[in-house]
Amino acid sequence: MFNYDLHIKNAEVIDGTGAPKFKADIIVDKGKIIGVFNPDNVDIRDPSENHFLSNFTAKNSVNAINMIVSPGFIDVHTHDDENVFKDPSLSSKVSQGVTTCIAGNCGISLAPFSYKGDVPDPIALLGKSEVFRFPRVKDYKKEFQSKPSSVNIALLTGHSMLRVDAMNGDFDRPANSKEIKSMIFALETALEDGSIGLSTGLAYPAAKASPTSEIIELAKVLPKFNGIFTTHMRNEGVDVVKSVQETIEITNDAKVRTVISHHKCAGRTNWGKSIDTLKLINEAKQNNFLDLDCYPYTASSTMLLKDFVKRADKVLVTWSDNYPEVSGQDLNDLAIKFGCNISDTIDKLYPAGAIYFQMGDDDLNRILKFPGSMIGSDGIPGDKHPHPRLWGTFPRVLGKYSRNMKLFSLEEAVYKMTGKSASVFGLEERGVIKVGNYADLVIFNPETVNDKASYETPKLHSDGIEYVFVNGKLVWKDDNPTDDRPGMFLSGKSFN
Numbered sequence: 432m433f434n435y436d437l438h439i440k441n442a443e444v445i446d447g448t449g450a451p452k453f454k455a456d457i458i459v460d461k462g463k464i465i466g467v468f469n470p471d472n473v474d475i476r477d478p479s480e481n482h483f484l485s486n487f488t489a490k491n492s493v494n495a496i497n498m499i500v501s502p503g504f505i506d507v508h509t510h511d512d513e514n515v516f517k518d519p520s521l522s523s524k525v526s527q528g529v530t531t532c533i534a535g536n537c538g539i540s541l542a543p544f545s546y547k548g549d550v551p552d553p554i555a556l557l558g559k560s561e562v563f564r565f566p567r568v569k570d571y572k573k574e575f576q577s578k579p580s581s582v583n584i585a586l587l588t589g590h591s592m593l594r595v596d597a598m599n600g601d602f603d604r605p606a607n608s609k610e611i612k613s614m615i616f617a618l619e620t621a622l623e624d625g626s627i628g629l630s631t632g633l634a635y636p637a638a639k640a641s642p643t644s645e646i647i648e649l650a651k652v653l654p655k656f657n658g659i660f661t662t663h664m665r666n667e668g669v670d671v672v673k674s675v676q677e678t679i680e681i682t683n684d685a686k687v688r689t690v691i692s693h694h695k696c697a698g699r700t701n702w703g704k705s706i707d708t709l710k711l712i713n714e715a716k717q718n719n720f721l722d723l724d725c726y727p728y729t730a731s732s733t734m735l736l737k738d739f740v741k742r743a744d745k746v747l748v749t750w751s752d753n754y755p756e757v758s759g760q761d762l763n764d765l766a767i768k769f770g771c772n773i774s775d776t777i778d779k780l781y782p783a784g785a786i787y788f789q790m791g792d793d794d795l796n797r798i799l800k801f802p803g804s805m806i807g808s809d810g811i812p813g814d815k816h817p818h819p820r821l822w823g824t825f826p827r828v829l830g831k832y833s834r835n836m837k838l839f840s841l842e843e844a845v846y847k848m849t850g851k852s853a854s855v856f857g858l859e860e861r862g863v864i865k866v867g868n869y870a871d872l873v874i875f876n877p878e879t880v881n882d883k884a885s886y887e888t889p890k891l892h893s894d895g896i897e898y899v900f901v902n903g904k905l906v907w908k909d910d911n912p913t914d915d916r917p918g919m920f921l922s923g924k925s926f927n
């Protein structure tokens with residue numbers, strides 16, 4: 432008689448490959464899935480142990496009748512670099528069924544960074560200069576391993592960090608060849624230390640001045656480390672098509688695997704352009720690895736910047752250093768209250784963050800549905816009044832977009848959050864329910880799963896997420912986090 436850690440009974444399994452759901456029991460032991468079997472068929476052999484799964488007991492069991500068991504969701508687009516230390520329960524994520532966060536997106540990562548001056552936009556989204564305490568990725572990894580969070584984390588290396596370091600804060604120009612060499616060295620070191628790739632934030636002040644050639648030189652480093660290139664493109668509005676073309680040029684020249692971050696067409700005059708961008712991406716996919724991530728909302732969120740305000744229908748302030756009490760309020764109302772124009776109001780509030788209502792539903796639906804798209808929340812955990820995507824993204828895709836709107840099947844929705852994501856980002860033994868993989872699992876109710884976080888009340892737990900396991904340990908149950916912190920630092924595919 433064998434005694435295993437966990438037995439999940441009577442489940443309908445959506446395994447994360449996109450395959451139709453099937454009935455199965457799951458056995459977990461020592462953090463891994465060791466059995467996936469039909470309980471009515473006692474002859475199924477456990478290939479790893481070579482004994483019958485019909486003859487065992489389990490320390491814990493969960494009756495998952497009428498529930499779906501799927502791989503834990505992989506949030507491929509986060510800014511949780513510091514949040515895993517500040518709030519290690521990561522309730523914003525585990526309450527949605529997320530078990531792995533990929534941090535370091537949009538050109539900004541907590542590591543590696545040695546610059547000691549004031550941090551420029553958008554690096555400040557991660558915190559003030561004192562939070563930047565990791566000159567190397569291996570320093571970050573060590574800290575995470577000594578104080579793990581409830582979720583696994585993988586880290587991209589931010590281009591803006593490399594730039595500000597190599598150019599000693601003088602980033603308002605293209606980098607010279609000496610500076611590019613120094614960035615390449617820093618990137619190679621980061622990848623050797625366990626970073627999974629390079630991210631850019633080309634729309635932002637810290638990286639705007641970098642020409643395409645600078646990005647190509649850096650991206651060329653990635654293939655030999657199996658690293659991925661993710662890009663917050665130069666423009667997501669009037670020049671979004673041009674930006675996709677630039678991304679394809681980088682992908683071709685550097686022969687790199689690429690993910691376009693939070694793909695969108697921002698500003699009313701640009702609605703509909705996703706027809707062209709997705710066509711271009713689809714063509715480029717024939718010869719390249721080119722994918723994208725997106726979140727299921729028509730408002731975006733980042734720093735409060737004048738250029739971004741211009742193209743939005745409506746702007747809500749998410750935080751302000753000078754006026755913390757205005758978080759959650761409409762920028763127009765604040766201008767009236769302050770008795771000044773929008774530009775002066777922004778100057779008064781700055782530094783500050785905002786939510787921008789600026790995307791169309793047709794573009795959003797098209798992008799969500801696109802076969803190359805994965806789900807990433809892009810949630811910003813430090814905001815006082817955050818965009819609801821921080822707490823609602825994954826249940827919203829399952830509830831609103833799959834069950835209610837039938838944009839895609841539940842199996843397809845889960846694939847966009849698990850198997851697809853693990854394979855694109857090179858996270859080994861994750862993202863699919865199969866024997867030998869890590870037991871990152873979520874048990875949810877397909878009838879009730881739904882987001883509740885809204886623009887007015889952005890920090891509400893979702894409905895229908897019943898149990899969440901990370902590396903075989905329970906981290907979410909009865910609408911509450913447990914005390915376990917089983918998260919691992921994931922280094923991506925090993926390289927030779």
Ligand SMILES: [Zn+2]
Nearest residue numbers: 537663692693
């Ligand atoms: Zn971004």
